[in-house]
Amino acid sequence: MTQFPFGNSVMAQAIRDFDWSQTNLGSPNHWPESLRTLVGLLVESEFPKALMWGADLITFHNDAFLKILGEKPGALGRPFSEVWSEAWDSIGPIAVRAFEGEATYIEDFPLQINRSGVPEEAYFTFCYSPVRDYSGAVVGIMDTVVETTRTVLAKKNDAVLKRELAHRVKNIIAVTSAVVNSTLRTSLSLEDARSSVSRRIEALGRAQGLMEGGLNGITVTGVIRDTLTPIAEDWSRISLTGPDLVLAPQQNMALSLALYELGTNALKYGALSSEKGTVGLSWSASQNGGFSFEWVERGGPEVSPPKRLGFGSRLTGRIVPAYFNGEGKVDYQASGVRFSLNGRCM
CATH class of the missing domain: 3.30.565.10 (Histidine kinase-like ATPase, C-terminal domain)
Structure with a gap:
């Protein structure tokens, strides 16, 4: 049988090498055609994407998503809720809505995550979209995501700098006025x-x-x-x-x-x-x-x-x-x- 999925990407090879018998999905040869199609599209994409499949939310993702994961243990084949357990209180309800057929798009969403052994606050713009089979039933969730932490922090720092600048200007004007007025009153x-x-x-x-x-x-x-x-x-x-x-x-x-x-x-x-x-x-x-x-x-x-x-x-x-x-x-x-x-x- 032709190798699946196609391509030479890191995650395409990882999916081919993974022992899927340890999951309820079994061999890729027996996967539903809708899952095989989605996985094939996923690994070919250059945009960070992850697929949560089935009631267990089994995780698939592409190479671009590796940067989102950081130093987390391998996410492939594991429940998405387990991969992101530290943030599941925040994103779990969004996933539930997606599994009920409601897509969600959020910009600059703050999450407390741990992907390097140290807790951190990170920001993401993402969309959780319901994935349906040929009968129309929701069988998974597609996560399309981009991290915006640097942009959000830059905006926050810019706001702080603007407030500080305004404060400094007011101080300079006030002190300069005091210098001039007081000096004029006391000069000979x-x-x-x-x-x-x-x-x-x-x-x-x-x-x-x-x-x-x-x-x-x-x-x-x-x-x-x-x-x-x-x-x-x-x-x-x-x-x-x-x-x-x-x-x-x-x-x-x-x-x-x-x-x-x-x-x-x-x-x-x-x-x-x-x-x-x-x-x-x-x-x-x-x-x-x-x-x-x-x-x-x-x-x-x-x-x-x-x-x-x-x-x-x-x-x-x-x-x-x-x-x-x-x-x-x-x-x-x-x-x-x-x-x-x-x-x-x-």
Whole structure:
């Protein structure tokens, strides 16, 4: 008898080699002509397809369906409900409807599956179609399917990025407005205002640049070095002590603004304005999400509290701490400025 099914595909050969006597189908020589026809069409198709035959939903599939199965044990000749047991609560009712004569088409259907030893959520667009014999009775189900996991996740990530972008733009506008308004109110002259606004907006630009690498933020050390590099000529006078901690992007921006304000003041009036002055930065995080940060200046000119509080004071005392749901405080000790921030990591 001519070999069945025709073709040199992996699954055509697997069907020929399979011991069908262990199933209720028996030898392929005695299969119904409708089953033989469907199997022949199945293995010739380049589109992922699976056939569930009979009340036991015995599985046939083509080469393209192998990618859907992943590392699952061989599905050929096994009940489809057994092959996809972990997802049967979701797809079983759809199969029942198909066996009752009702076709179903679903796009981007989420399923919790296990095809590599690890549970995963995957998405599929598929159609379960009733298969009828020559008398019109439903004898099986044809599953035509394509996996859409990458597309769905890409759309979700795109939506997250759009929301994040909108949020960032709002933050930038709000902070820029605060910088300009506060600086104008506290500046002594138009030239002083122009210079201060320019410097602070440049600082905002650098802070925003810290977030271009992704939504997961960068380490505190990275924020410090990127922000203070334009200010600090001698890093031997600046000590950093703290864990390799990653903050949320919005907190990176807030911390960077505070660092720039503290750093420029230290360079003009504080520890970095003298040859022997030093700045110590330290931070820590607790297991429950707490975050602490300190900036301590030593060895600079004697410090006294400012006669009036400007934007810098509001930035370190109110704006930045708000991003950490915490409190910020600047102490103008005679030995040097000390800034402390206590809050929470996002």
